[in-house]
Amino acid sequence: MAMTGVLRPGHVQLRVLDLDEAVTHYRDYMGLIETHRDSQGRVYLKGWDEQDWFSVVLREADEAGMDHMAFKVLDEETLWRLQGDLKKFGCQLERIAAGELDHCGERVRFTAPTGHLFELYANKDHYGNGIATTNPAPWPEGLKGMQAVRFDHCLVYGEDLDGSVKLFTEVLGFQLTEQIMDGDLQLAAFMTCSTKAHDVAFIRQAGKGKLHHASFLLKTWENVLRAADIISMKDIAIDIGPTRHGLTRGQTIYFFDPSGNRNEVFCDDSYVYPDTPVLTWTADRTGQAIFYHSRELNDRFMGVTTGA
Amino acid sequence: MLKGMERLGRKGIPVGCRGGGCGICKVEIVRGDYRCKRMSRAHISVAEEARGVVLACRTTPQSDLDVRVLGKIQRAVMRALD
Numbered sequence A: 001m002a003m004t005g006v007l008r009p010g011h012v013q014l015r016v017l018d019l020d021e022a023v024t025h026y027r028d029y030m031g032l033i034e035t036h037r038d039s040q041g042r043v044y045l046k047g048w049d050e051q052d053w054f055s056v057v058l059r060e061a062d063e064a065g066m067d068h069m070a071f072k073v074l075d076e077e078t079l080w081r082l083q084g085d086l087k088k089f090g091c092q093l094e095r096i097a098a099g100e101l102d103h104c105g106e107r108v109r110f111t112a113p114t115g116h117l118f119e120l121y122a123n124k125d126h127y128g129n130g131i132a133t134t135n136p137a138p139w140p141e142g143l144k145g146m147q148a149v150r151f152d153h154c155l156v157y158g159e160d161l162d163g164s165v166k167l168f169t170e171v172l173g174f175q176l177t178e179q180i181m182d183g184d185l186q187l188a189a190f191m192t193c194s195t196k197a198h199d200v201a202f203i204r205q206a207g208k209g210k211l212h213h214a215s216f217l218l219k220t221w222e223n224v225l226r227a228a229d230i231i232s233m234k235d236i237a238i239d240i241g242p243t244r245h246g247l248t249r250g251q252t253i254y255f256f257d258p259s260g261n262r263n264e265v266f267c268d269d270s271y272v273y274p275d276t277p278v279l280t281w282t283a284d285r286t287g288q289a290i291f292y293h294s295r296e297l298n299d300r301f302m303g304v305t306t307g308a
Numbered sequence B: 001m002l003k004g005m006e007r008l009g010r011k012g013i014p015v016g017c018r019g020g021g022c023g024i025c026k027v028e029i030v031r032g033d034y035r036c037k038r039m040s041r042a043h044i045s046v047a048e049e050a051r052g053v054v055l056a057c058r059t060t061p062q063s064d065l066d067v068r069v070l071g072k073i074q075r076a077v078m079r080a081l082d
Helices: A018-031 A076-089 A159-171 A221-233 A285-292 A297-305 B002-007 B044-049
Strands: A007-017 A031-037 A043-046 A056-060 A065-073 A092-098 A107-111 A117-121 A150-158 A173-181 A185-192 A200-204 A210-217 A238-244 A251-256 A261-269 A281-282 B026-031 B034-036 B053-055 B057-061 B067-071
Touching: A007 A018, A007 A117, A007 A150, A007 A210, A018 A043, A018 A056, A056 A065, A065 A076, A065 A150, A065 A210, A076 A107, A076 A117, A092 A117, A092 A281, A092 B053, A159 A185, A159 A200, A173 A285, A185 A285, A200 A285, A221 A238, A221 A251, A238 A297, A285 B034, B034 B053, B044 B053
Parallel strands: A007 A056, A065 A117, A150 A200, A173 A281, A210 A261
Antiparallel strands: A007 A065, A031 A043, A043 A056, A092 A107, A107 A117, A150 A210, A173 A185, A185 A200, A238 A251, A251 A261, B026 B053, B026 B067, B034 B057
16 A cells, blocks of 8 residues: 555744754754755754755744644645545634745645644655765765754644544544553544654643654664763753653653753654554553653653643 | 752752743742843743743842742643552
C-alpha cells in the first residue's frame, strides 16, 4: 500500500521571546539548518535530512508557545478532500494563502478540540538534504551541534482529548499506536500517519492549546548522550534525561529553548503497520510509561508547558 | 534569582523552563531592587510587572529581596496518578 493522505509532520511554528537567542539554540546547538528569513522577521530552519525548505519557523513574540503545527499531505486533491472532511466534522477552518510562509503553498488551518491550531498543506519548495541523489554520501559535511535529523513530532496538552483523537483518527486517517488508560478514561494518545511510533501525541489536561514539546530525531543513543553533553556545555536548561521512554521505547533527553519551549531529541523508537496492535499503559504504571528506568513521574516534566 | 536558589540547593520557588516562557516560577518582589529580562506576557502582564510580580528565572537581584512565591506547577492528567 502506498502512502496516501497525510504523509508526515511538515513544520512547527514556535513563538520565542528573543529571536537571536532562539536562533543560536536551534541552529548552533541543535544543528538545524537555517534556510530563510522572511519579511516579517521569521526564521526558517530544517533538520539536515529533510528535503523540504523548512520544518521549524521561529517568530519573535511576547509569549512563548506553539503558533501551529502543519502536516504535509500527498497532493492537492488530498488537501481539498481533507478540507471537506474537516468541515463536515465541524472544525473552524481557515485557508492560509500560498506564500504567507515563503516557500510554502496554500494551507488549510483548523482548530482541534483541544484548542491547538493545526494545518495541512500539499506543496513546499524542495531544498535538499545536502547529499547528491546519484551515488550519495551517507551524510553531509559541516553539521553542527546535536545534528538533529528531522522535526519528528509534537506532544500537546488539552482537555478535550477525546475530540482531538476522534478528529485525527476518523477524519485525518491517523492510527492510534499507544495510549495510557485509567480504566475507561484515555489519559494519553499517541498517533501516527505513517509507520512511526507517533507523529502527534495528546495528553489530557485541563486547559487548551498548550505545547508540551517539539521533538527532533537523532540517529543513535550515543548521539543522545552527546546532546546531553552539549546541553551542559552550553548551559541549556535541562528538563530530564538522558533516559528511555516506556511509551514508544524512544531513548530521549528533554531540555528547554531560551524562551521556555520544551524540546526533545531522541532516537530508536518503535514502528507500526496498520495491523500492529495498540499498546496500552495502565495509569498506575504512568511513571514507567514515561520514564522507563526511574519509573517516577517528574512534576516539572508533567506540569510545565508553554502557550495559550 | 532562580539559578541562585538552585545553586544553594534550596527549593522554595518551583523550577520550570528557566526561560521566561512557562510561568511556573512566578514571584512577587515585596521589597528590594532587581532587573528583569523579557518574560512571556501570557504569564506576566504589564501591570503585574509594574507592581513587582515577575518570573524568578528572569530576575536578577540588585539588593537583598523579600519575595513571595506565587507560582506552582499544574499537574497533568486529572486523576489517579497522585
